[in-house]
Amino acid sequence: MSKESQAQRRYAKNLAQAETLLAAYLSGDANAIARIQNNHPQGQEDGFVPTLQDARLIVSAASTKVRRLSLEKLKKEAKDLFKRLKASHLDALERYQQNHPQAADKLASQLKLADAQWVIARENDMPSWPRLKAHVALMNRVEIPAQRARFILDRDMTTIHIRCGSDIKAALSEAGFKGGFLEISNPFPQGNVVAFDPLEYFVDARAHFITQSYGGDVAPEWIENTADDIRHVEAVLRSLPDGVERIALWFEHDPFDQLCLAYVLAHLAENQLGDVKVELISAEGFPGVAHFIGIGQLCRQPENLIALWQARVEVNASMIAFGARCWQAFIASDPTPLWRLTQEEGAPLPLMRHAFFRMLQELPWVDNGLSLTERLALQIIDKEGPVTLDKVFQFLMTEMEPLPYLGDIMFLSAIRPLWNGKITALSVVSRDVTKPALQQELLCVNEVGAAVLAGEQHWLALKHKGCNEPSERWVGGVLSNAAGRCWHWSEQLKQPVLFSYR
Incomplete structure:
Protein backbone atom coordinates (compact mmCIF):
# COMPACT_ATOMS: atom_id res chain seq x y z
CA MET A 1 0.00 0.00 0.00
CA SER A 2 1.35 3.44 -0.92
CA LYS A 3 2.15 6.02 1.76
CA GLU A 4 -0.60 8.24 0.32
CA SER A 5 -3.16 5.43 0.62
CA GLN A 6 -2.06 4.79 4.19
CA ALA A 7 -2.63 8.47 4.99
CA GLN A 8 -6.14 8.32 3.56
CA ARG A 9 -6.89 5.21 5.59
CA ARG A 10 -5.60 6.87 8.77
CA TYR A 11 -7.92 9.82 8.19
CA ALA A 12 -10.93 7.58 7.60
CA LYS A 13 -10.12 5.39 10.61
CA ASN A 14 -9.60 8.36 12.94
CA LEU A 15 -12.80 10.00 11.71
CA ALA A 16 -14.83 6.86 12.40
CA GLN A 17 -13.34 6.49 15.88
CA ALA A 18 -13.92 10.17 16.63
CA GLU A 19 -17.56 9.92 15.60
CA THR A 20 -17.97 6.93 17.93
CA LEU A 21 -16.19 8.75 20.78
CA LEU A 22 -18.27 11.90 20.38
CA ALA A 23 -21.54 9.99 20.18
CA ALA A 24 -20.62 8.09 23.36
CA TYR A 25 -19.72 11.35 25.13
CA LEU A 26 -22.99 13.00 24.16
CA SER A 27 -24.98 9.93 25.30
CA GLY A 28 -23.37 10.17 28.75
CA ASP A 29 -20.91 7.28 28.53
CA ALA A 30 -18.60 7.64 31.55
CA ASN A 31 -15.48 6.30 29.81
CA ALA A 32 -15.90 8.63 26.83
CA ILE A 33 -16.51 11.60 29.12
CA ALA A 34 -13.38 10.81 31.13
CA ARG A 35 -11.28 10.36 28.01
CA ILE A 36 -12.26 13.72 26.54
CA GLN A 37 -12.05 15.57 29.84
CA ASN A 38 -8.57 14.17 30.56
CA ASN A 39 -7.15 14.71 27.07
CA HIS A 40 -8.61 18.01 25.86
CA PRO A 41 -7.16 21.37 27.05
CA GLN A 42 -10.66 22.68 27.82
CA GLY A 43 -12.06 19.32 28.89
CA GLN A 44 -12.38 20.29 32.56
CA GLU A 45 -13.99 23.69 31.94
CA ASP A 46 -17.64 24.31 32.83
CA GLY A 47 -19.91 24.35 29.81
CA PHE A 48 -17.39 22.67 27.50
CA VAL A 49 -19.09 20.69 24.72
CA PRO A 50 -16.66 18.88 22.39
CA THR A 51 -16.99 18.98 18.63
CA LEU A 52 -16.12 16.27 16.14
CA GLN A 53 -12.86 18.13 15.53
CA ASP A 54 -12.05 17.93 19.24
CA ALA A 55 -12.71 14.19 19.23
CA ARG A 56 -10.50 13.74 16.15
CA LEU A 57 -7.65 15.60 17.83
CA ILE A 58 -7.85 13.21 20.79
CA VAL A 59 -8.07 10.11 18.59
CA SER A 60 -5.24 11.20 16.27
CA ALA A 61 -2.95 12.01 19.22
CA ALA A 62 -3.65 8.60 20.76
CA SER A 63 -2.51 6.86 17.56
CA THR A 64 1.07 8.06 18.12
CA LYS A 65 1.39 6.82 21.71
CA VAL A 66 3.48 3.79 22.57
CA ARG A 67 1.42 0.87 23.86
CA ARG A 68 3.31 -1.64 26.01
CA LEU A 69 2.54 -5.04 24.52
CA SER A 70 1.45 -8.06 26.53
CA ASN A 124 2.76 -4.34 15.04
CA ASP A 125 5.63 -3.81 12.57
CA MET A 126 7.13 -7.25 13.04
CA PRO A 127 7.64 -9.67 10.14
CA SER A 128 6.43 -12.76 12.00
CA TRP A 129 4.72 -13.96 15.17
CA PRO A 130 7.94 -15.48 16.59
CA ARG A 131 9.71 -12.15 16.08
CA LEU A 132 6.88 -10.33 17.85
CA LYS A 133 7.04 -12.77 20.77
CA ALA A 134 10.81 -12.25 20.98
CA HIS A 135 10.32 -8.48 21.05
CA VAL A 136 7.82 -8.74 23.91
CA ALA A 137 10.20 -11.01 25.82
CA LEU A 138 13.06 -8.53 25.34
CA MET A 139 10.94 -5.60 26.52
CA ASN A 140 9.96 -7.56 29.63
CA ARG A 141 13.65 -8.18 30.37
CA VAL A 142 14.72 -4.54 30.11
CA GLU A 143 11.66 -2.93 31.67
CA ILE A 144 13.27 -2.87 35.14
CA PRO A 145 16.35 -0.59 35.33
CA ALA A 146 18.37 -3.11 37.32
CA GLN A 147 17.96 -5.66 34.54
CA ARG A 148 19.24 -3.25 31.87
CA ALA A 149 22.70 -3.37 33.44
CA ARG A 150 23.08 -6.92 32.10
CA PHE A 151 23.17 -5.57 28.56
CA ILE A 152 26.59 -4.47 27.31
CA LEU A 153 25.05 -1.92 24.90
CA ASP A 154 27.85 0.43 23.79
CA ARG A 155 30.29 -0.29 26.62
CA ASP A 156 32.35 -2.69 24.51
CA MET A 157 33.68 0.14 22.31
CA THR A 158 34.32 3.86 22.56
CA THR A 159 31.22 5.13 20.81
CA ILE A 160 29.77 8.37 19.49
CA HIS A 161 26.01 8.48 18.92
CA ILE A 162 24.87 10.82 16.14
CA ARG A 163 21.27 11.98 15.88
CA CYS A 164 19.29 14.82 14.29
CA GLY A 165 18.09 16.68 17.36
CA SER A 166 18.56 15.94 21.05
CA ASP A 167 15.33 14.01 21.65
CA ILE A 168 17.00 10.72 22.57
CA LYS A 169 20.04 12.06 24.44
CA ALA A 170 18.64 11.77 27.96
CA ALA A 171 16.88 8.47 27.20
CA LEU A 172 20.13 6.93 25.93
CA SER A 173 21.82 7.73 29.23
CA GLU A 174 18.86 6.46 31.24
CA ALA A 175 18.82 3.23 29.24
CA GLY A 176 22.49 2.62 30.09
CA PHE A 177 24.38 3.87 27.03
CA LYS A 178 27.71 5.52 27.88
CA GLY A 179 28.98 6.91 24.58
CA GLY A 180 29.28 10.54 23.49
CA PHE A 181 26.50 12.32 21.65
CA LEU A 182 26.48 14.62 18.61
CA GLU A 183 23.31 16.55 17.84
CA ILE A 184 22.69 17.72 14.27
CA SER A 185 19.84 20.22 14.19
CA ASN A 186 20.37 21.69 10.74
CA PRO A 187 16.91 21.67 9.02
CA PHE A 188 18.09 20.47 5.62
CA PRO A 189 14.54 19.99 4.23
CA GLN A 190 14.21 23.78 4.06
CA GLY A 191 16.30 26.59 2.64
CA ASN A 192 19.16 26.57 0.16
CA VAL A 193 21.48 23.65 0.92
CA VAL A 194 25.00 24.04 -0.41
CA ALA A 195 28.13 21.90 -0.30
CA PHE A 196 29.88 21.77 3.08
CA ASP A 197 33.11 22.85 1.38
CA PRO A 198 34.13 25.64 1.60
CA LEU A 199 33.16 25.54 5.25
CA GLU A 200 32.38 29.20 5.89
CA TYR A 201 30.17 29.48 2.82
CA PHE A 202 28.17 26.49 4.07
CA VAL A 203 27.97 27.91 7.60
CA ASP A 204 26.91 31.37 6.40
CA ALA A 205 24.26 30.02 4.00
CA ARG A 206 22.62 27.75 6.55
CA ALA A 207 22.91 30.12 9.53
CA HIS A 208 21.41 32.95 7.49
CA PHE A 209 18.45 30.84 6.44
CA ILE A 210 17.78 29.55 9.96
CA THR A 211 17.94 32.94 11.66
CA GLN A 212 15.89 34.70 8.99
CA SER A 213 13.23 32.01 8.67
CA TYR A 214 12.73 30.98 12.29
CA GLY A 215 14.07 33.93 14.29
CA GLY A 216 10.71 35.63 14.77
CA ASP A 217 9.02 32.51 16.11
CA VAL A 218 11.48 31.11 18.67
CA ALA A 219 13.29 32.40 21.74
CA PRO A 220 16.54 34.21 20.84
CA GLU A 221 18.68 31.72 22.76
CA TRP A 222 17.51 28.95 20.45
CA ILE A 223 19.24 30.42 17.42
CA GLU A 224 21.82 32.93 18.70
CA ASN A 225 24.62 30.34 18.43
CA THR A 226 23.47 28.82 15.14
CA ALA A 227 26.67 29.48 13.20
CA ASP A 228 28.87 28.13 16.02
CA ASP A 229 26.67 25.04 16.34
CA ILE A 230 27.05 24.30 12.62
CA ARG A 231 30.82 24.77 12.84
CA HIS A 232 30.96 22.41 15.84
CA VAL A 233 29.10 19.67 13.98
CA GLU A 234 31.38 20.13 10.99
CA ALA A 235 34.48 19.95 13.18
CA VAL A 236 33.36 16.67 14.75
CA LEU A 237 32.33 15.09 11.45
CA ARG A 238 35.55 16.12 9.73
CA SER A 239 37.63 14.69 12.58
CA LEU A 240 35.96 11.28 12.68
CA PRO A 241 36.94 8.63 13.57
CA ASP A 242 39.45 10.28 15.92
CA GLY A 243 38.97 9.00 19.46
CA VAL A 244 36.17 6.51 18.72
CA GLU A 245 35.91 2.85 17.78
CA ARG A 246 32.26 2.96 16.76
CA ILE A 247 29.98 5.53 15.12
CA ALA A 248 26.31 4.86 15.91
CA LEU A 249 23.82 6.59 13.62
CA TRP A 250 20.26 6.97 14.97
CA PHE A 251 18.00 7.97 12.07
CA GLU A 252 14.45 6.98 11.23
CA HIS A 253 12.69 6.85 7.89
CA ASP A 254 11.52 10.43 7.34
CA PRO A 255 13.10 13.08 5.05
CA PHE A 256 14.57 15.17 7.90
CA ASP A 257 16.43 12.18 9.33
CA GLN A 258 17.46 10.72 6.01
CA LEU A 259 18.84 14.06 4.85
CA CYS A 260 20.93 14.28 8.02
CA LEU A 261 22.05 10.69 7.49
CA ALA A 262 23.09 11.45 3.89
CA TYR A 263 24.98 14.51 5.15
CA VAL A 264 26.88 12.39 7.70
CA LEU A 265 27.60 9.64 5.18
CA ALA A 266 28.91 12.22 2.71
CA HIS A 267 31.42 13.24 5.37
CA LEU A 268 32.33 9.66 6.22
CA ALA A 269 32.94 8.97 2.52
CA GLU A 270 35.77 11.51 2.63
CA ASN A 271 37.29 10.24 5.91
CA GLN A 272 39.72 7.40 6.53
CA LEU A 273 37.63 5.14 8.73
CA GLY A 274 40.05 2.24 9.05
CA ASP A 275 38.66 -0.48 11.35
CA VAL A 276 36.08 1.80 12.97
CA LYS A 277 32.60 0.31 13.05
CA VAL A 278 29.76 2.36 11.60
CA GLU A 279 26.34 1.12 12.68
CA LEU A 280 22.84 2.29 11.79
CA ILE A 281 19.91 2.22 14.19
CA SER A 282 16.88 2.90 12.06
CA ALA A 283 13.13 2.43 12.20
CA GLU A 284 9.99 3.01 10.19
CA GLY A 285 7.72 1.47 12.80
CA PHE A 286 7.74 0.03 16.33
CA PRO A 287 5.57 -2.62 17.97
CA GLY A 288 2.78 -1.04 19.96
CA VAL A 289 2.69 2.24 18.01
CA ALA A 290 -0.29 2.57 15.67
CA HIS A 291 1.24 5.52 13.80
CA PHE A 292 5.02 5.71 14.05
CA ILE A 293 6.48 9.16 13.38
CA GLY A 294 9.96 8.89 14.83
CA ILE A 295 12.36 7.50 17.41
CA GLY A 296 11.60 10.46 19.67
CA GLN A 297 8.18 8.91 20.36
CA LEU A 298 9.87 6.02 22.13
CA CYS A 299 11.91 7.97 24.67
CA ARG A 300 9.39 7.98 27.52
CA GLN A 301 10.33 4.33 27.96
CA PRO A 302 14.13 4.31 27.50
CA GLU A 303 14.11 0.54 27.22
CA ASN A 304 12.62 0.99 23.75
CA LEU A 305 16.02 2.28 22.62
CA ILE A 306 17.61 -0.96 23.82
CA ALA A 307 15.23 -2.88 21.55
CA LEU A 308 16.24 -0.70 18.59
CA TRP A 309 19.91 -1.16 19.46
CA GLN A 310 19.55 -4.94 19.22
CA ALA A 311 18.39 -4.54 15.60
CA ARG A 312 21.23 -2.23 14.47
CA VAL A 313 23.02 -3.02 11.22
CA GLU A 314 26.57 -2.43 10.10
CA VAL A 315 26.97 0.34 7.54
CA ASN A 316 29.09 -0.94 4.68
CA ALA A 317 30.97 0.87 1.94
CA SER A 318 28.07 0.68 -0.53
CA MET A 319 25.73 2.33 1.98
CA ILE A 320 28.20 5.12 2.62
CA ALA A 321 28.69 5.64 -1.11
CA PHE A 322 24.93 5.69 -1.78
CA GLY A 323 24.35 8.21 1.00
CA ALA A 324 27.10 10.44 -0.36
CA ARG A 325 25.62 10.25 -3.86
CA CYS A 326 22.20 11.21 -2.50
CA TRP A 327 23.69 14.20 -0.68
CA GLN A 328 25.50 15.45 -3.76
CA ALA A 329 22.37 15.01 -5.86
CA PHE A 330 20.25 16.85 -3.28
CA ILE A 331 22.43 19.96 -3.29
CA ALA A 332 22.52 20.11 -7.12
CA SER A 333 20.50 22.70 -9.05
CA ASP A 334 18.93 20.00 -11.24
CA PRO A 335 16.74 17.48 -9.35
CA THR A 336 16.89 14.84 -12.08
CA PRO A 337 19.93 12.94 -10.71
CA LEU A 338 18.28 12.76 -7.29
CA TRP A 339 15.08 11.44 -8.83
CA ARG A 340 17.11 8.76 -10.64
CA LEU A 341 18.57 7.66 -7.31
CA THR A 342 15.06 7.29 -5.90
CA GLN A 343 14.30 4.88 -8.74
CA GLU A 344 17.20 2.52 -8.02
CA GLU A 345 15.65 -0.80 -7.11
CA GLY A 346 17.77 -2.69 -4.62
CA ALA A 347 19.45 0.47 -3.33
CA PRO A 348 21.45 -0.25 -0.14
CA LEU A 349 19.46 2.36 1.83
CA PRO A 350 15.81 1.91 0.79
CA LEU A 351 14.47 4.29 3.46
CA MET A 352 16.68 7.04 2.05
CA ARG A 353 15.36 6.36 -1.44
CA HIS A 354 11.76 6.77 -0.27
CA ALA A 355 12.53 9.85 1.81
CA PHE A 356 14.20 11.69 -1.04
CA PHE A 357 11.28 10.86 -3.31
CA ARG A 358 9.06 12.58 -0.74
CA MET A 359 11.40 15.59 -0.70
CA LEU A 360 11.02 15.98 -4.46
CA GLN A 361 7.28 16.35 -3.88
CA GLU A 362 8.07 19.65 -2.14
CA LEU A 363 8.69 21.11 -5.58
CA PRO A 364 5.65 23.06 -6.82
CA TRP A 365 3.18 20.71 -8.46
CA VAL A 366 2.37 21.20 -12.13
CA ASP A 367 -1.40 21.39 -11.60
CA ASN A 368 -1.48 24.29 -9.12
CA GLY A 369 2.02 25.37 -8.04
CA LEU A 370 1.71 24.16 -4.43
CA SER A 371 4.22 21.93 -2.68
CA LEU A 372 2.80 18.78 -1.12
CA THR A 373 3.03 20.34 2.36
CA GLU A 374 1.14 23.44 1.18
CA ARG A 375 -1.39 21.28 -0.61
CA LEU A 376 -2.10 19.08 2.41
CA ALA A 377 -2.30 22.08 4.75
CA LEU A 378 -4.82 23.83 2.50
CA GLN A 379 -6.89 20.65 2.27
CA ILE A 380 -6.95 20.32 6.05
CA ILE A 381 -7.89 23.98 6.55
CA ASP A 382 -10.55 23.68 3.87
CA LYS A 383 -12.12 20.76 5.82
CA GLU A 384 -11.59 22.08 9.35
CA GLY A 385 -11.52 25.88 9.07
CA PRO A 386 -11.63 28.33 10.56
CA VAL A 387 -8.81 26.65 12.49
CA THR A 388 -5.49 27.48 14.12
CA LEU A 389 -2.22 26.05 12.83
CA ASP A 390 -1.50 23.94 15.90
CA LYS A 391 -4.51 21.79 15.03
CA VAL A 392 -3.61 21.77 11.34
CA PHE A 393 -0.11 20.64 12.24
CA GLN A 394 -1.43 17.79 14.39
CA PHE A 395 -3.77 16.56 11.65
CA LEU A 396 -0.94 16.84 9.12
CA MET A 397 1.50 14.82 11.21
CA THR A 398 -0.92 12.18 12.51
CA GLU A 399 -3.14 11.67 9.47
CA MET A 400 -2.30 13.29 6.15
CA GLU A 401 1.47 13.50 5.71
CA PRO A 402 2.85 10.34 4.03
CA LEU A 403 6.25 10.71 5.78
CA PRO A 404 5.96 13.16 8.71
CA TYR A 405 9.18 15.14 9.00
CA LEU A 406 8.50 18.78 9.82
CA GLY A 407 8.91 20.43 13.20
CA ASP A 408 6.18 22.88 14.17
CA ILE A 409 8.26 26.00 13.43
CA MET A 410 9.38 24.53 10.11
CA PHE A 411 5.72 23.97 9.27
CA LEU A 412 4.86 27.55 10.17
CA SER A 413 7.69 28.81 7.95
CA ALA A 414 6.44 26.69 5.05
CA ILE A 415 2.80 27.75 5.37
CA ARG A 416 3.06 31.44 6.31
CA PRO A 417 3.40 32.62 2.65
CA LEU A 418 -0.14 31.33 2.07
CA TRP A 419 -1.56 34.23 4.10
CA ASN A 420 1.26 36.78 3.88
CA GLY A 421 1.40 39.07 0.85
CA LYS A 422 -0.90 40.92 -1.49
CA ILE A 423 -2.34 37.73 -2.93
CA THR A 424 -3.23 35.07 -0.38
CA ALA A 425 -4.74 31.61 -0.37
CA LEU A 426 -5.74 31.84 3.30
CA SER A 427 -7.63 34.56 5.14
CA VAL A 428 -6.93 35.48 8.75
CA VAL A 429 -10.26 35.41 10.59
CA SER A 430 -8.69 36.67 13.83
CA ARG A 431 -5.24 37.14 15.36
CA ASP A 432 -3.97 37.06 18.95
CA VAL A 433 -0.23 37.75 19.15
CA THR A 434 -0.16 36.92 22.87
CA LYS A 435 -0.58 33.22 22.09
CA PRO A 436 2.11 30.76 20.95
CA ALA A 437 3.15 31.09 17.31
CA LEU A 438 0.95 28.29 15.93
CA GLN A 439 -2.14 29.52 17.79
CA GLN A 440 -2.02 33.21 16.84
CA GLU A 441 -3.96 33.12 13.56
CA LEU A 442 -7.39 31.62 13.01
CA LEU A 443 -7.36 30.71 9.31
CA CYS A 444 -9.77 29.75 6.56
CA VAL A 445 -9.39 29.07 2.84
CA ASN A 446 -10.45 32.05 0.72
CA GLU A 447 -11.63 32.19 -2.90
CA VAL A 448 -8.09 32.27 -4.26
CA GLY A 449 -7.11 29.27 -2.14
CA ALA A 450 -10.17 27.35 -3.29
CA ALA A 451 -9.32 28.12 -6.94
CA VAL A 452 -5.72 26.99 -6.42
CA LEU A 453 -6.82 23.77 -4.72
CA ALA A 454 -9.19 23.09 -7.61
CA GLY A 455 -6.36 23.57 -10.13
CA GLU A 456 -8.01 26.65 -11.62
CA GLN A 457 -5.11 28.93 -10.65
CA HIS A 458 -1.35 28.40 -10.38
CA TRP A 459 -0.05 29.58 -7.01
CA LEU A 460 3.39 30.68 -8.22
CA ALA A 461 1.88 32.65 -11.10
CA LEU A 462 -0.36 34.47 -8.64
CA LYS A 463 2.48 35.19 -6.21
CA HIS A 464 4.67 36.64 -8.96
CA LYS A 465 1.99 39.04 -10.17
CA GLY A 466 2.82 42.72 -9.80
CA CYS A 467 4.92 43.51 -6.74
CA ASN A 468 3.98 40.32 -4.93
CA GLU A 469 7.47 38.86 -5.36
CA PRO A 470 7.69 35.82 -3.06
CA SER A 471 10.67 34.96 -0.89
CA GLU A 472 13.00 32.35 -2.33
CA ARG A 473 11.96 28.75 -1.74
CA TRP A 474 14.41 25.89 -2.13
CA VAL A 475 14.43 22.13 -2.23
CA GLY A 476 18.08 21.40 -1.58
CA GLY A 477 19.97 23.18 -4.34
CA VAL A 478 16.88 23.74 -6.52
CA LEU A 479 15.27 27.19 -6.50
CA SER A 480 11.68 26.07 -6.52
CA ASN A 481 9.82 29.32 -7.18
CA ALA A 482 11.79 31.12 -9.89
CA ALA A 483 9.58 33.39 -11.99
CA GLY A 484 8.06 32.01 -15.18
CA ARG A 485 9.86 28.67 -15.44
CA CYS A 486 11.27 26.36 -12.82
CA TRP A 487 11.35 22.75 -11.70
CA HIS A 488 7.98 21.33 -10.79
CA TRP A 489 6.69 17.97 -9.59
CA SER A 490 4.55 16.04 -12.07
CA GLU A 491 2.28 13.72 -10.13
CA GLN A 492 1.20 12.13 -13.40
CA LEU A 493 4.78 11.22 -14.36
CA LYS A 494 5.95 10.81 -10.73
CA GLN A 495 9.07 12.85 -11.45
CA PRO A 496 10.36 16.44 -11.59
CA VAL A 497 9.93 18.38 -14.83
CA LEU A 498 10.87 21.85 -16.04
CA PHE A 499 7.59 23.71 -16.34
CA SER A 500 6.63 27.16 -17.57
CA TYR A 501 3.73 28.95 -15.91
CA ARG A 502 2.02 32.31 -16.35
Missing part, protein backbone atom coordinates in the same frame (compact mmCIF):
# COMPACT_ATOMS: atom_id res chain seq x y z
CA LEU A 71 1.87 -11.51 25.04
CA GLU A 72 -1.34 -12.69 26.66
CA LYS A 73 -3.29 -9.80 25.14
CA LEU A 74 -1.68 -10.39 21.75
CA LYS A 75 -2.68 -14.05 21.88
CA LYS A 76 -6.24 -13.03 22.72
CA GLU A 77 -6.26 -10.50 19.86
CA ALA A 78 -5.09 -13.22 17.47
CA LYS A 79 -7.78 -15.66 18.65
CA ASP A 80 -10.48 -12.99 18.32
CA LEU A 81 -9.25 -12.09 14.84
CA PHE A 82 -9.19 -15.77 13.84
CA LYS A 83 -12.83 -16.19 14.92
CA ARG A 84 -13.85 -13.12 12.95
CA LEU A 85 -11.94 -14.35 9.90
CA LYS A 86 -13.68 -17.73 10.03
CA ALA A 87 -17.01 -15.88 10.30
CA SER A 88 -16.04 -13.73 7.29
CA HIS A 89 -16.42 -10.40 9.07
CA LEU A 90 -15.51 -7.65 6.61
CA ASP A 91 -13.22 -5.76 8.98
CA ALA A 92 -11.24 -8.91 9.76
CA LEU A 93 -10.97 -9.87 6.08
CA GLU A 94 -9.76 -6.37 5.27
CA ARG A 95 -7.03 -6.60 7.93
CA TYR A 96 -6.05 -9.99 6.52
CA GLN A 97 -5.84 -8.66 2.95
CA GLN A 98 -3.72 -5.71 4.04
CA ASN A 99 -1.25 -7.52 6.26
CA HIS A 100 -0.91 -11.19 5.33
CA PRO A 101 1.86 -11.80 2.76
CA GLN A 102 -0.02 -14.77 1.30
CA ALA A 103 -3.48 -13.24 1.34
CA ALA A 104 -3.95 -13.75 -2.39
CA ASP A 105 -3.28 -17.49 -2.10
CA LYS A 106 -5.54 -18.46 0.81
CA LEU A 107 -9.28 -18.44 1.24
CA ALA A 108 -10.83 -17.59 4.61
CA SER A 109 -11.95 -21.21 5.00
CA GLN A 110 -8.30 -22.36 4.76
CA LEU A 111 -6.96 -20.08 7.46
CA LYS A 112 -5.46 -21.22 10.73
CA LEU A 113 -4.69 -19.44 13.99
CA ALA A 114 -1.12 -18.96 12.77
CA ASP A 115 -2.44 -16.79 9.94
CA ALA A 116 -4.21 -14.50 12.40
CA GLN A 117 -1.05 -14.34 14.50
CA TRP A 118 0.91 -13.34 11.40
CA VAL A 119 -1.55 -10.50 10.77
CA ILE A 120 -1.21 -9.29 14.38
CA ALA A 121 2.58 -9.38 14.07
CA ARG A 122 2.56 -7.38 10.83
CA GLU A 123 0.16 -4.84 12.31
